[in-house]
Amino acid sequence: MNQTYIALLRGINVGGKVLKMTDLKEAVAGLGFEDVKTYLQSGNMVFRAAKASNVELAERIASAIKAHKAMDVKIMVRSVREWDRVITDNPYPQAEEKPKTVHAFILDDQPGKDRIAILRTKDAGSEEWTIVGDALYLHTPDGFGKSVLGNLIERTLKVPMTARNWNTVKALGELAAGL
Template identity: 45%
Template structure:
């Protein structure tokens, strides 16, 4: 099967009992759009798929528009190719905490933040957390876990670059799924 393997990261679905999207329906949705090797992971909205043509930006627009039409609400979707996901894992600046998925999160950002935006964020990082940004990925080490992190709550409002976070277990699971799709 030819084509490029992509991962789609949805934000704002299946959170707190709102905007419910069943993963089986999401798989069918991708297949109906003509994608193959579709697989989903956990309820927060992660899909791996293969597309015969189109780049990440084009596919993002296409999937977002079709999603809104089908489910009646907007979900910001980050579409990235397998190479991006491989790079995200390879460039992890916190390998020593990668074994504890609750303490390491990766945010897929819509674009690379400016140095001013990063500086503003650094000013807010006064707790035990630390972060590093590599291109359009923000790595967050939260020793107390994301749920208890004040900084994690401030992050989206402070950075102002749209993004969606995944814990390290999800990142690794998606890489494995994308690798399997890529090996077909």
């Protein structure tokens, strides 16, 4: 029985690295995925596939994109169950009323304790962050555009990650639940 997954493509449609969502769907068409749906133009996809590891699915999608568009893309995959945990584990209830003030950074690896300690020393002003499982939640009361930590998190923690605002996190959860 197929399971539902969410794929997050990192760095797509920013900085000149363009991948249309129609091209993404074409690229993965031969992988045997079902019910492939994309969300926005920022590299978000939900699909159903035979049970496999997140890493295996990410590698298959990345290879398909490379073969179809000659692009190297970092991809992170989470099962719908894992994504539901990202939603329920959010420590910032402000996200419900002001979803643009909370971002979930999906971590590909766990950062070392030394790297976390360094991030804690950064002057964050009114911003707060918390790591729960494989997600770092960043609350930016003044908005992500004015965030002090938004651009420091990955450079400081030194693990691959990709961030989505709370509207997108919830929308992907709803899209996946509908498959």
